[in-house]
Amino acid sequence: MSKETMHKLVSTAAPLPIENIDTDQIIPARFLKATTREGFGDNLFRDWRYTTDNTPKADFVLNNPIYAGAKILVAGKNFGMGSSREHAAWAIHDYGFKVVISSFFADIFRNNALNNFVLPAQVSDEFLAEIFKAIEADSQTQITVDLVNQEIVLENGLKESFAINAYKKQCLMNGYDDIDYLLSLSSEVKKFDLAHTNF
Amino acid sequence: MNQPTTLFDKIWDAHVVKAMNDGPDAVFIDRHFIHEVTSPQAFDGLRKRGIGVFNIARTTATADHNVPTKDQHLPIKEALSRHQVETLRKNCTDFGIELYDLGHPFQGIVHIIGPELGLTLPGMTIVCGDSHTSTHGALGNVAFGIGTSEVEQVLATQCILQYKPKRMRININGQLGKGVTSKDIILYVIAQISASGATGYFVEYAGDTIRGLSMEARMTICNMSIEMGARGGLIAPDETTFEYIRGRRFAPQGEAFDQAVERWRELKTDDGAEFDMELNYRAEDIGPMITYGTNPGMGIAVDSHVPNLSEIPQSELASYTKSLAYMGLEPGMELIGKPVDYVFIGSCTNARIEDLRTVAEFVKGKTKAEGVEVWIVPGSVQVSNQAKAEGLDRVFIDAGFELREPGCSACLGMNEDKVPAGKYCISTSNRNFEGRQGQGARTFLASPIMAAAAAVTGKVTDVRELV
Ligand code: SF4
Numbered sequence: 001m002s003k004e005t006m007h008k009l010v011s012t013a014a015p016l017p018i019e020n021i022d023t024d025q026i027i028p029a030r031f032l033k034a035t036t037r038e039g040f041g042d043n044l045f046r047d048w049r050y051t052t053d054n055t056p057k058a059d060f061v062l063n064n065p066i067y068a069g070a071k072i073l074v075a076g077k078n079f080g081m082g083s084s085r086e087h088a089a090w091a092i093h094d095y096g097f098k099v100v101i102s103s104f105f106a107d108i109f110r111n112n113a114l115n116n117f118v119l120p121a122q123v124s125d126e127f128l129a130e131i132f133k134a135i136e137a138d139s140q141t142q143i144t145v146d147l148v149n150q151e152i153v154l155e156n157g158l159k160e161s162f163a164i165n166a167y168k169k170q171c172l173m174n175g176y177d178d179i180d181y182l183l184s185l186s187s188e189v190k191k192f193d194l195a196h197t198n199f
Numbered sequence: 200m201n202q203p204t205t206l207f208d209k210i211w212d213a214h215v216v217k218a219m220n221d222g223p224d225a226v227f228i229d230r231h232f233i234h235e236v237t238s239p240q241a242f243d244g245l246r247k248r249g250i251g252v253f254n255i256a257r258t259t260a261t262a263d264h265n266v267p268t269k270d271q272h273l274p275i276k277e278a279l280s281r282h283q284v285e286t287l288r289k290n291c292t293d294f295g296i297e298l299y300d301l302g303h304p305f306q307g308i309v310h311i312i313g314p315e316l317g318l319t320l321p322g323m324t325i326v327c328g329d330s331h332t333s334t335h336g337a338l339g340n341v342a343f344g345i346g347t348s349e350v351e352q353v354l355a356t357q358c359i360l361q362y363k364p365k366r367m368r369i370n371i372n373g374q375l376g377k378g379v380t381s382k383d384i385i386l387y388v389i390a391q392i393s394a395s396g397a398t399g400y401f402v403e404y405a406g407d408t409i410r411g412l413s414m415e416a417r418m419t420i421c422n423m424s425i426e427m428g429a430r431g432g433l434i435a436p437d438e439t440t441f442e443y444i445r446g447r448r449f450a451p452q453g454e455a456f457d458q459a460v461e462r463w464r465e466l467k468t469d470d471g472a473e474f475d476m477e478l479n480y481r482a483e484d485i486g487p488m489i490t491y492g493t494n495p496g497m498g499i500a501v502d503s504h505v506p507n508l509s510e511i512p513q514s515e516l517a518s519y520t521k522s523l524a525y526m527g528l529e530p531g532m533e534l535i536g537k538p539v540d541y542v543f544i545g546s547c548t549n550a551r552i553e554d555l556r557t558v559a560e561f562v563k564g565k566t567k568a569e570g571v572e573v574w575i576v577p578g579s580v581q582v583s584n585q586a587k588a589e590g591l592d593r594v595f596i597d598a599g600f601e602l603r604e605p606g607c608s609a610c611l612g613m614n615e616d617k618v619p620a621g622k623y624c625i626s627t628s629n630r631n632f633e634g635r636q637g638q639g640a641r642t643f644l645a646s647p648i649m650a651a652a653a654a655v656t657g658k659v660t661d662v663r664e665l666v
Contacts, residue, residue, distance in 0.1 A: 018518055024630070083630075086347040087347075107398055111345075112346035179351065179356065193357060
């Protein structure tokens, strides 16, 4: 994978004010047959985006040209529940989103997103409502996601900080990945390997 | 004396290779299961880095998600599915990993074959690129689902970098009523705490009701831990666990087994150990459950009704209305009597031999209702063979059910087995998401015996009226 990094992003956002969006909606199972990581963006939210005969559904947010180019997806509470399929994070990344903002994320999705340089930024329910309001008032409103200072700032000056673990923050800022670190532990791991054989 | 500790902490802590200050733990993984869907990109990653698998003896592969459940001896018809299974074959050959391929006597759904083969044992850390890895926790281990980048991590290093979840204990005590099973327990708990109620937690299930359950029934409960957001679920091992493991193919044998049991007896939560959250439920309060919506938290007792709009919090109204529209249901309606088109008895939740026995016992001498399609999909080749050896296949065929070959089948709408758009399916699987069983398919989750009851009546039925 190319080494991506993230510091500060200023972008418009696509709003998806639905709660409990599960990974089967983000990428339906029938698209999991690929053996590479590329090309999943076309099928992001496939069944919400297209009818069964592949006509785009005009009322779905990603088909609305006013949100074209948005690098931030803003979604309702409990985003990414369900399956462990990393294809969901690949689809979001491949489509062009760098940040997902929600008031709650499912665990496995959060890890998968971070492993693919998509920042899951968790904010309060109240601030999430403010973001939806700001986008509704002006679809072109610019949202600033500042990873360094762990802060989301709206054009009207409202802001809220978000939490991220220091290690994961460093990974995103520097383009590190976990395998490099784990490989450096391999002599200790070998000891564990020998010790954990007899159950 | 040591601080009283939870079973989860004991197992986790014993596997931490290195803890990072204010960061994740590097956790050693004893057993890694892989399958065709979430592994190809991980193997690609290894090739790009020019490294091999850390310890092939700790990795086991099978083909389950993307396989047909008919004519498995023939080449897979659908080109992309065939390619994915062939890619798994090639990767396992290239990297030296044991593969239980189609046609192998050990093939089956990954979470069914692990325990069945004695690969899943108490005290282990277990991962798989599949969220229902939580199933294995029923044998008293720490098992959880991971993404493909993490599959690559584990293949490369036998470790995973992971934050330690918080601890939750769910106690179930009391006597289960007639027609009420472990599937109803877990659907009830999820309905109580919602589909995100346990996010961030690892759950231990305890209480005398849980103790009284068979190993298979415990697996059903741990399986659906992820459906309330939990990272995993586990149950302290006891005599039921040890008897289940005794004699299994890859389990310790003879004296080694006895010694292992001595160690496994230590695997329990100390008295006074603290949980971040503790919940208590009474078995008597649980009836046969069914879901009406599009997440597993949307479940009700079958003799109850779909919630009225006034019972739904304001913030959830939009999702609720969307969900009911998808399902073609009305607020406040009863589900009993609602006609079903398909019955799916299968998946890693409920396709073990005990599930098939329960269904067979119930349908013996009965036949399926007209117009209903009933699929029984055993969880593994071993389950399938056992069912045939016990004559269950005859019961199913006489009842007009279709007995298929092992795989995930209609659980996930990926392989050939799909429920058509708009049709209702009562399913023993674990997810009722929009399109989960096929585009536009409408899923009612329930226990095997509730599904069997619907198969013979053709509609949603309170199984208590038939047993
Ligand atoms: S049976 Fe369903 S839930 Fe279980 S592993 Fe297969 S697809 Fe996943």
